Amino acid sequence: MPAPTAVPNDAAPNDAAIDAMLAREKARYVQRNPKSAELSATTARHWLRGVPMHWMVDWGLPFPLFVAEARGNRLTDADGNSYVDFCLGDTGAMFGHSPEPLAEALCEAGSRGLTTMMPSPDAAVVGALLADRFGLPCWQVTATASDANRSVLRWARAITGRARILVFSGCYHGAVDETFVELRDGRPVHAIGLIGEPRDLTANTKVVEFNDIPALRAALAPRDVACVLAEPIMTNTGMVLPDPGFLDALRAITRETGTILVIDETHTMSSGAGGYARATGLEADAIVLGKPIAGGIPAAVYGFSAAIADRIGDFLATRQPGHSGIGTTLSGSSIQLALIRRMLETYFTDEAFAPLAMLAERLETGIAATIARHRMPWHVVRVGARVEFMCCPDRPRNGTESARAIHRPIDQAIHHYMLNRGVVITPFHNMLLICPATTAADVDRTVGLLDTCLTELRGSAPAA
Ligand SMILES: Cc1ncc(COP(=O)(O)O)c(C=O)c1O
Structure with missing residues (x-):
């Protein structure tokens, strides 16, 4: 980071x-x-x-x-x-x-080929494990958490037909262009250290303070925001906890306004075997898990609720063929799946x-x-x-x-x-x-x- x-x-x-x-x-x-x-x-x-x-x-x-x-x-x-x-x-x-179970899986799977552009049999097990641990039924693999967040934003925009997203000021969700917006003196501006960004990111990114329910409600009221992308606890600017009731309000307001709630658990999965959302009963529409999910080799996953997966299915049924702009060549590889499987089986308990x-x-x-x-x-x-x-x-x-x-x-x-x-x-x-x-x-x-x-x-x- x-x-x-x-x-x-x-x-x-x-x-x-x-x-x-x-x-x-x-x-x-x-x-x-x-x-x-x-x-x-x-x-x-x-x-x-x-x-x-x-x-x-x-x-x-x-x-x-x-x-x-x-x-x-x-x-x-x-x-x-x-x-x-x-x-x-x-x-x-x-x-x-390099914990032993991971090092073993790396050696075993590494000698059976690293990437083929086709699913390995581990896919059947890993999908079921992710659903079991994190409570969402439908998953995808990417190379990094940044990629996972970028992908989820794309899907959210596609199925809602809304261009905007909302993040909390001071957030970090990886190298995801449109998240680099923050509040300065109450005004949305580009994050101060951002390099080489020619677009006005504030055009499509709304930003409010964490724990500010009235501001969140006002920002989502026009129903023009595809998704809120949030950590359930802010972990990249010290550690900022949600006030009692804040995450419930976030869930309720996103539901009322047809806004998809994306919970980035890349760091907060250190809360427990099913992450922070599972531990606290927060019902996310989408979850992102990066970094340790494959023990440190480049891999991340994102998961959708059944309702969102259905909407994506409907969207894809009418979509024109061509490059989607979602996904990279080495994502979903057999080596990623083997290591994610080993991590979930061994440590996410x-x-x-x-x-x-x-x-x-x-x-x-x-x-x-x-x-x-x-x-x-x-x-x-x-x-x-x-x-x-x-x-x-x-x-x-x-x-x-x-x-x-x-x-x-x-x-x-x-x-x-x-x-x-x-x-x-x-x-x-x-x-x-x-x-x-x-x-x-x-x-x-x-x-x-x-x-x-x-x-x-x-x-x-x-x-x-
Ligand atoms: C909450 C959160 N999401 C996403 C990311 C991006 O992860 P990566 O750099 O592995 O893409 C980070 C990185 O620190 C993060 O803290």
Whole structure:
């Protein structure tokens, strides 16, 4: 996920200490990672921004950390330093790096051919598993969650005959052009960092604040919106929870106005074996699942309710032949299906999720106690296996409030401090994800590190 826009936070504690820590930790990083420095100098010659994907430099490190190996919840860098990984590829490796069942499936299926443009027998099993776990009957495979979201928008527009979509300000749904619209001073504008977009995206994208029911109702009232594309919890701008009743209202208003409700569970599937919607009884018309669905190889899926699938069937019956603009060559491949099958069978079960949530609770409790001991005006929030601490006292209720609370220098100082002591936190905000390989000792060590980090940041030990 690329870096979101950060808005300065006026309530930042102790700026001088933050700057001093960051300078110290950057120097320590440089000293600890000579091999990564050398690799970085070499890769600078042939890669845009010196890395195979340009946002890899947005971590803000003096130079990228080159990872030689990733297994379970451990990373080893090019210099041989090892790390406990709570970033887990920003959810792509939610069940750990190359867990054994996945590595086995990769070897087995990999030797039977990777892609044929025809379905493999796994399709029968995977379709049924997706329906069973996530509660929708009709599915498709894409290469990425971005592709899945793009495809769903197309289908929604096709069957409703409506051009517009609606998103929540501060959302991130991948590289999907029309979602890069946000509210600035209450006005819809292009997301500030968007590159190379010549169209006025606000023409077809409505944007309102999360948790703002009157604004949502007003935006959907003209019945010109094909679909709302939403995460049930905003996870890409810190973590923003729905107010009690908000998701019910979202469901009711979309139904009243004939608007399709698309729930992007790419991150929130860390809530449980059937994702957040299943766990909370939210009845989506469509669901998108990306990143970890095939354990980290490029794959995503989207599912439709029976009613939407029927409407698509009717639409296709009258459609002219030709390129649909939906789907890519390597999507639905046999290797994707084999790995999705293995992940669903092995990890998308209540038994597999229960210990993750328990350990995440331990982390949440530990961080909350540390914040309290240091009397920091911060808070921590958890959904399933996902824990996020935010440098503001109260939970933000929408993307704008959350962006205001994100304090890039503090985040950077803490991330550098942790990294130099062997703990990786998700960049751009403070998300920590638990996987089956994470141990209680990993959690306790991380809480202990946060404690010493805050002691240094505050320049004194907390009151006992
Ligand atoms: C909620 C959500 N949806 C979709 C995506 C896009 O995923 P990908 O980059 O794998 O296409 C992301 C990426 O961070 C995401 O957070």
